[in-house]
Amino acid sequence: MSLREKLKALEELQQVDIELAEVKAEAEAVPRRRSEIEADVAVARKAWEAEQDRLAGIEREKRSQEQTVAAERDKVKKWEGRLAEIRTPREYAALSREIDIARKTNESVGEQTKLLTVQAEEVARSIEALQERLDEKESGAQEELEGLVLREAEFARRAVALNARRAELATRVEPAILQRYENIRKRRGGIAVTQVTGGTCRGCNRQIPPQMAIILVRANSIENCPNCNRIIYVPEAVSPATPPAA
Ligand SMILES: [Zn+2]
Numbered sequence: 085m086s087l088r089e090k091l092k093a094l095e096e097l098q099q100v101d102i103e104l105a106e107v108k109a110e111a112e113a114v115p116r117r118r119s120e121i122e123a124d125v126a127v128a129r130k131a132w133e134a135e136q137d138r139l140a141g142i143e144r145e146k147r148s149q150e151q152t153v154a155a156e157r158d159k160v161k162k163w164e165g166r167l168a169e170i171r172t173p174r175e176y177a178a179l180s181r182e183i184d185i186a187r188k189t190n191e192s193v194g195e196q197t198k199l200l201t202v203q204a205e206e207v208a209r210s211i212e213a214l215q216e217r218l219d220e221k222e223s224g225a226q227e228e229l230e231g232l233v234l235r236e237a238e239f240a241r242r243a244v245a246l247n248a249r250r251a252e253l254a255t256r257v258e259p260a261i262l263q264r265y266e267n268i269r270k271r272r273g274g275i276a277v278t279q280v281t282g283g284t285c286r287g288c289n290r291q292i293p294p295q296m297a298i299i300l301v302r303a304n305s306i307e308n309c310p311n312c313n314r315i316i317y318v319p320e321a322v323s324p325a326t327p328p329a330a
Contacts, residue, residue, distance in 0.1 A: 085256060088303045091322045093256035094265060094315060098277035100250045104243065105274055111239040114232050121225045128221040132214040139207045146200045149193050156190045261306060268314055277315045288312035 163183050170176045254262055269276035278287035283297055290311040292300075300307060303321040308314065 087305060088322060090257045090261065091303055091306065091317050093253050094261070094277045094306075095317065095319075095322060097250065097253045097257075097265065098275065100246050100253065101269065101274065104246045104250070107239050107242050107246065111236065111243075114236055114239075118229065118232060121228055125218075125221050125225045128214070128218045132211065132218045135207060135211045135214055139204060139211060142200055142204045142207060146197055146204065149197045149200070153190050153193050153197070156186050156193075160186050160190075264306075265315065268308075272312060272314055275314060277317070278309070278312075279319050280309075280316045281319070285309040285312060285314065285316055287314040287316070292316065 160183055163179055163186070167176065167179055167183075170179060257265070265276045267276075272287070275287055278285060280286065280292055280297070280300055283291055283294070285292055287309060288311045290309070292309060292311075296307060296310070297318075299305060300316065300318045301321050303317065307316055309316045
């Protein structure tokens with residue numbers, strides 16, 4: 085296999101590795117997105133539950149007030165019965181005052197109960213709106229979660245195809261070159277092979293020496309950028325539009 089073909093294989097290998105890294109990053113983003121979706125639903129559910137608790141509290145308060153009013157009413161009835169048996173005007177006046185106070189208290193508690201009823205209605209409406217929002221969130225979440233399952237399957241399928249292509253490309257270059265490629269890739273942020281265009285290495289954006297540019301045009305050797313050490317090639321030399329005259 086000619087060096088030009090080896091360079092071509094390295095070029096494609098690099099492309100496959102970039103795609104594999106993308107697929108991996110996308111696949112890794114899935115669990116994060118899943119947590120976000122679940123957290124979003126949890127927030128909506130919490131808001132709905134908090135409002136339910138608030139309504140329960142209001143209802144409890146209302147029942148307690150109603151019990152107080154009922155008890156006071158019984159007391160007033162009993163006292164009114166006793167009024168007839170009272171002999172002294174002083175006692176009569178005292179009990180009448182007690183009855184009066186109890187009645188007023190009942191009236192004011194009754195007013196508070198009415199306010200609570202209005203409040204309970206407001207909270208019930210708010211619960212309805214929150215319930216609607218929660219339902220929307222839940223169905224939206226379910227849809228997206230199902231989509232994520234499909235995407236995960238798609239990523240896995242793509243990774244299998246890319247790895248197969250990678251294994252095939254790896255057979256086209258000798259182990260020593262492959263090892264060199266892997267070492268540079270590890271040290272250089274995943275990019276081991278890069279183009280030279282306009283006399284500039286696209287890996288580090290530095291000019292390459294003119295002498296090296298001449299060598300690269302021949303595509304007859306594997307060269308490294310003197311600055312970033314990546315394997316460099318001139319695209320039109322590696323993949324000429326028309327085959328060069330041999
Ligand atoms: Zn470079």
